[in-house]
Amino acid sequence: MSTFEDAEYPAAPYPGARPSCSYVQLDGKGWQLMPSWQVTATGDDLDTWLAARDAPTLAERVPVLTYGSNANPSKITWLRENLGLEGPVVVLRAECTGLAAVWAAGLRVVDTQRPVTLTAMPGATETHAVWMADPAQVRVLDVCEGRGERYQLSRLRSGTVRLEDGTVWDELLSYTGKAEIRRPLLVSGEPVRCASLGQAEAQNLTGTPAPAMNLDVSAVDGEPIPEDYPARVFVYGTLRPGASAWELVEPWVDGEPYPASIHGEVFDTGFGYPGLLRGTNEVPGWVLPLRTPGAALATLDSYEGDEYRRIRAITADGTVCWAYLWKT
Incomplete structure (x- = not known):
């Protein structure tokens, strides 16, 4: 059927x-x-x-x-x-x-x-x-x-x-x-x-x-509000704790970030930051719990720009997170 x-x-x-x-x-x-x-x-x-x-x-x-x-x-x-x-x-x-x-x-x-x-x-x-x-x-x-x-x-x-x-x-x-x-x-x-x-x-x-x-x-x-479901984001590049754009997201983080992985493929965009594509490999990164996720994700949407689109992805244990996928 x-x-x-x-x-x-x-x-x-x-x-x-x-x-x-x-x-x-x-x-x-x-x-x-x-x-x-x-x-x-x-x-x-x-x-x-x-x-x-x-x-x-x-x-x-x-x-x-x-x-x-x-x-x-x-x-x-x-x-x-x-x-x-x-x-x-x-x-x-x-x-x-x-x-x-x-x-x-x-x-x-x-x-x-x-x-x-x-x-x-x-x-x-x-x-x-x-x-x-x-x-x-x-x-x-x-x-x-x-x-x-x-x-x-x-x-x-x-x-x-x-x-x-x-x-x-x-x-x-x-x-x-x-x-x-x-x-x-x-x-x-x-x-x-x-x-x-x-x-x-x-x-x-x-x-x-x-x-x-x-x-x-x-x-x-x-x-x-869709952005509230879930109230967390998976990051794998410049938004990781300690990375170059961490200061942008840190004020929105509510609780301790923790390491995790999702399925996908990461590649070098050539612009100094990585891009994520769908795939079967394990992509390591961090899960960031968010306070006021609507406002937090609006900030991240603006930072990621038109080159990425925000999707819901799942970690290895099934936890659902927002993630930014490279537009192809």
């Missing part, structure tokens, strides 16, 4: 069927993504594919864990038709440990189906998805999820979320239950995993709402 139609993944019963791959969805059709974030059908790098459609690249999007119907392609088209969702939707398959999708305490008004909510669950491993959502898409999700009423948009610190390329997202976004009706339903004192019970049986469950969400989260105030 390299492409598919929405009809192959019906939305009913809630939460709907999901493709067993990462994909990008547009106009009722999905394109499978390789773990390297290339579009399987064309071989294009995903950023290239997005740019060809005048859509924000991955660096201009934020990671939103989705564990319910928003991973369903037909639901995404429903969002387009009913809530004005626009542009390609990037849905990346994710392995979640220590987290579980469970049935919520209240039923949905629109169809009396039981919705899903998220809870911490030590020992659980489930497959869900991460939307790489642009700001306009987040605003649509806010409406869909009833942000501030039914669910809140949160930074999630519970569990571990790992993408197919090895990226481990810490403190990514997720819509977590806020109203009592979106807390986990406790049956005999325990939440009921969606993986163990279908919608038809879930509608007939009886129990009590959990007293709390059992998640380590903090509510997001306002619109999330």
Whole structure:
């Protein structure tokens, strides 16, 4: 499978069927993504594919864990038709440990189906998805999820979320239950995993709402900023501690830099500084934790100039960092 139609993944019963791959969805059709974030059908790098459609690249999007119907392609088209969702939707398959999708305490008004909510669950491993959502898409999700009423948009610190390329997202976004009706339903004192019970049986469950969400989260105030995800940068050249441009970045560093490596190829640009290309070699450098990453990265963007573009890269242990890639 390299492409598919929405009809192959019906939305009913809630939460709907999901493709067993990462994909990008547009106009009722999905394109499978390789773990390297290339579009399987064309071989294009995903950023290239997005740019060809005048859509924000991955660096201009934020990671939103989705564990319910928003991973369903037909639901995404429903969002387009009913809530004005626009542009390609990037849905990346994710392995979640220590987290579980469970049935919520209240039923949905629109169809009396039981919705899903998220809870911490030590020992659980489930497959869900991460939307790489642009700001306009987040605003649509806010409406869909009833942000501030039914669910809140949160930074999630519970569990571990790992993408197919090895990226481990810490403190990514997720819509977590806020109203009592979106807390986990406790049956005999325990939440009921969606993986163990279908919608038809879930509608007939009886129990009590959990007293709390059992998640380590903090509510997001306002619109999330892509530069905040993550709040660190990988440097390999003049921005390294003690190197010629260290004084530029040092005021923005929050905590101790530490050595790390990413995959790539470093070459001599001939201008007195190196450039980074995609590749398979280990490139040594430093991870710099950042305070106020939006302001810090704006300074670094200006320093790096038009010769580089900022991307998210991963270190050998899966830590996601910003890095500057030489434009070819």
